[in-house]
Amino acid sequence: MSATTESLALLSPELLAKLERLELVSRKVFRGRMKGERRSRRKGQSVEFADFRNYVAGDDLRLIDWNLYARLDQLFLKLFQEEEDLHIYPLVDVSESMNFGTPTKLHVAKQLAAALGYVGLCRADRVSVQALGNQGRRAPVLRGRSGLWKMLQYLDSVTSGDNVSLHDAIKDFSLRNSGTGVVILISDLMDKGGYESALRMLVGRRMDVFVMHVLSPEEIDPPLRGDRRLIDAEDGDETEITINAYVLKRYQETLQSFISSVKTFCSRRSIVYLPVRTDQPVDDVMTRYLRQRGVVR
CATH class of the missing domain: 3.40.50 (Rossmann fold)
Structure with a gap:
């Protein structure tokens, strides 16, 4: 197909x-499930070296830098930059x-x-x-x-x-x-x-x-005038209305108030x-x- x-x-x-x-x-x-192309702030086991840290019991012995141990007589782990999806x-x-x-x-x-x-x-x-x-x-x-x-x-x-x-x-x-x-x-x-x-x-x-x-331009600035029957597209509710300059002004004020409330709601929740x-x-x-x-x- x-x-x-x-x-x-x-x-x-x-x-x-x-x-x-x-x-x-x-x-x-986020902890990715597979390797990707995105650089992570976590340290992993890719081919690109990132840093050292002190060895802690239970760490993978294969990651110990033995050359550094020979010079300093201390155990350090090599950390690598991880890429994650x-x-x-x-x-x-x-x-x-x-x-x-x-x-x-x-x-x-x-x-x-x-x-x-x-x-x-x-x-x-x-x-x-x-x-x-x-x-x-x-x-x-x-x-x-x-x-x-x-x-x-x-x-x-x-x-x-x-x-x-x-x-x-x-x-x-x-x-x-x-x-x-x-x-x-x-x-x-x-x-x-x-x-x-x-x-x-x-x-x-x-x-x-x-x-x-x-939102569409037709919703932001409706090209409607005169007597109209408005039908809700989702539940079929109907209302009859006469659309004039005053009604359009009130509509746009209501729309801007709605947009402002959404923006405030999102801002307070880090959305x-x-x-x-x-x-x-x-x-x-x-x-x-x-x-x-x-x-x-």
């Missing part, structure tokens, strides 16, 4: 070349509200997930791009550049409509993935039950948490908050915006 035209459009060849030079920055130290989880919100805008928030979320996933694959990290909800249960765990096509095929199969609450979706993710690592939640955070409990759950798992808050508009080119987001925010280097 080959990737479709739509999935190939997620990452252009030009962007792929730029992504190969990037690295996701983790703010925490990282587990990266880009999580894509696939609720119906994400199927809005031009391009849709879901399409942009897929692009961001694919780009972040490929950065991890190029660094030999373990990558699991997952849709929130039932579609996440068939997401592959990948490692190495060769995993790009499976990742794109999976994202190509992901559709909107899994209207699972963020709380339940993150709970399901947490039960299925017992390890730690970097989680990038890509969502519009539009959940009547709120986003707070879901993010608390990730922080409680000792994950390094990033939130990419995706990196990253607002993203769907009219921002993904190339620019990955190579400039995230670099400026210290998310990639």
Whole structure:
């Protein structure tokens, strides 16, 4: 099975070349399961010498520097720089509200997930791009550049409509993935039950948490006027409203208050908050915006 035209459009060849030079920055130290290309702050047993430390009973005798012992009559262990992999989880919100805008928030979320996933694959990290909800249960765990096509095929199969609450979706993710690592939640955070409990759950798992808050220009500045019937895309609730300058002003004030509250919530819990508009080119987001925010280097 080959990737479709739509999935190939997620990452252009030009962007792929730029992504190969990037690295996701983790703010925490995680114990990797396999050797990777990421320099660890822990000391290990690779070929690159790092330091000495005093011998302690029970240490591996093969690591003793016998030449140093002959000169100083003291036992020292040679320490080496260890390279380790990282587990990266880009999580894509696939609720119906994400199927809005031009391009849709879901399409942009897929692009961001694919780009972040490929950065991890190029660094030999373990990558699991997952849709929130039932579609996440068939997401592959990948490692190495060769995993790009499976990742794109999976994202190509992901559709909107899994209207699972963020709380339940993150709970399901947490039960299925017992390890730690970097989680990038890509969502519009539009959940009547709120986003707070879901993010608390990730922080409680000792994950390094990033939130990419995706909004479309049509949501930030709605091109609506006059009498309208508004229908909730997720639960079908309807309301009739007359949209005028006053209503639009109140809407934008409410939206800015919501964004400010999310930013404050994340800041207090050491979650990196990253607002993203769907009219921002993904190339620019990955190579400039995230670099400026210290998310990639």
